[in-house]
Amino acid sequence: MTEAYVALEGGHVLEGRGRASGTARGEIVFTTAYTGYEESLTDPSYEEQILTFSYPLIGNYGVREERFEDDRVHPRAVLAKELTEDVVDWLASEDVPAVDHLDTREVVTDIRDGGAMKCGIAVGEDVTEEDALAELEQCKAMSDHTDIGAQVSVDESVVHGEANDGETVALIDCGAKGSIVDSLLERDATVHVFPYDATVADVEAVGPDVLFISNGPGDPVNFGQAISLVEAFVEDTPVAGICLGQQIVAEALGGSTEKMTFGHRGVNQPVLDLESGQVVMTTQNHGYTVAEPGEHLEVTQINVNDDTPEGIDGIEYDVITRQYHPEANPGPEDTLDFFDDVLAMASGRADAQAVPADD
Ligand SMILES: NC(=O)CC[C@H](N)C(=O)O
Structure with missing residues (x-):
């Protein structure tokens, strides 16, 4: 199984199943949307953010370009309880790391208590917790992206x-x-x-x-x-x-x-x-x-x-x-x-x- 680590500001590290490999850093946020994942993932407003879906199953009606809002995926990484193959293939083709089998209730609770916060992610065969923490270390606050x-x-x-x-x-x-x-x-x-x-x-x-x-x-x-x-x-x-x-x-x-x-x-x-x-x-x-x-x-x-x-x-x-x-x-x-x-x-x-x- 591909390893996946999600390091939150303050040092809390969660483990999940790696679905699309890579490292990423960004401000972690959550959406409660239960449909519209294609539109959300192509919304430029998510640039420099890591998107957590609180709804447990994402991707169950496939991926169609005519629903895209832009020509690429904008979140730096995507987290969910369960991602379908269609969504994973799409994210992998765009080099966007994806993690599922994660306790997204815990992620959402952390964000609700601590606010949208810095996050580092590492997904791959040989990645470690330290790789995710190293990404977190380099993560900028959203307001510091001055020419976004x-x-x-x-x-x-x-x-x-x-x-x-x-x-x-x-x-x-x-x-x-x-x-x-x-x-x-x-x-x-x-x-x-x-x-x-x-x-x-x-x-x-x-x-x-x-x-x-x-x-x-x-x-x-x-x-x-x-x-x-x-x-x-x-x-x-x-x-x-x-x-x-x-x-x-x-x-x-x-x-x-x-x-x-x-x-x-x-x-x-x-x-x-x-x-x-x-x-x-x-x-x-x-x-x-x-x-x-x-x-x-x-x-x-x-x-x-x-x-x-x-x-x-x-x-x-x-x-x-x-x-x-x-x-x-x-x-x-x-x-x-x-x-x-x-x-x-x-x-x-x-x-x-x-x-x-x-x-
Ligand atoms: N969708 C948007 O335009 C987002 C506006 C702004 N970036 C915010 O987070 O509030």
């Missing part, structure tokens, strides 16, 4: 849906999921995808109807150029954001963000809309949150479990952002109307008051 955007963004701008006659969206790719672009294209938008460090002049050149900041990995304060874009555009151009995008918008407009203990990762996070009183189910994957929205923004939706901000609107500016993933890949489709609201805001057809689906 470069690892996940497009290198050059690209345009999708040029023939569409809807709104023109400038999407700042901080690690955007493919289904965000798809959701906008389906609504007839033209989407200019820009690198995470695009300049004001780059974006201005396409005359956007809305500046849209994507999801992405790591600490929002490490996306200084995207923060500057929001500051530069917000007075004259509507602004939208998803997940990291919400955090960047808050940082730009006088609010603040902070790291959560273990974050929200799963496909059934309940969100309350404060105006309508409706609760919707959402897909989430984040470890930071908006702490204070600041004087230009108001919180319109909150997480039912812990009251953290899930939706934010501009007070005097046209701004709408979501902390969850309205594009719903994977996950419930309760929140797809966010894209209609963003494009209505972009066209001046509506103000920024977004409400969840009304059934």
Whole structure:
């Protein structure tokens, strides 16, 4: 049997069954999602993280590329109670270490108590506990990945849906999921995808109807150029954001963000809309949150479990952002109307008051 060791910050080492060999280090997190492993594993927001599935069986409906959110696997390693051959083959082909037959209840309990933490992993025929501890030793804190955007963004701008006659969206790719672009294209938008460090002049050149900041990995304060874009555009151009995008918008407009203990990762996070009183189910994957929205923004939706901000609107500016993933890949489709609201805001057809689906 291939050996597998998982070393957690503080020195706790767990043993499992090695399924795909290699060494890895990263911030260990868990998701409670029971489906959507292809989407999660290709979500760029998981860059530099090690993903633990708390659901015990992962891979039971195979692996299909059309469900991928990006062209590669982003977590540095994958842990589960039981991984199917399909998933293991896929991870092995991408050189991503995989471990199963692990007591994931123990891993999740450690993360819940200690927070998302540094982790080192060693999988292979002759690896030892020391190899995993050596990886842990070299693991950086997530906030120290100061140029993580470069690892996940497009290198050059690209345009999708040029023939569409809807709104023109400038999407700042901080690690955007493919289904965000798809959701906008389906609504007839033209989407200019820009690198995470695009300049004001780059974006201005396409005359956007809305500046849209994507999801992405790591600490929002490490996306200084995207923060500057929001500051530069917000007075004259509507602004939208998803997940990291919400955090960047808050940082730009006088609010603040902070790291959560273990974050929200799963496909059934309940969100309350404060105006309508409706609760919707959402897909989430984040470890930071908006702490204070600041004087230009108001919180319109909150997480039912812990009251953290899930939706934010501009007070005097046209701004709408979501902390969850309205594009719903994977996950419930309760929140797809966010894209209609963003494009209505972009066209001046509506103000920024977004409400969840009304059934
Ligand atoms: N999905 C995301 O955009 C994640 C945002 C950010 N990296 C966080 O962990 O909070």
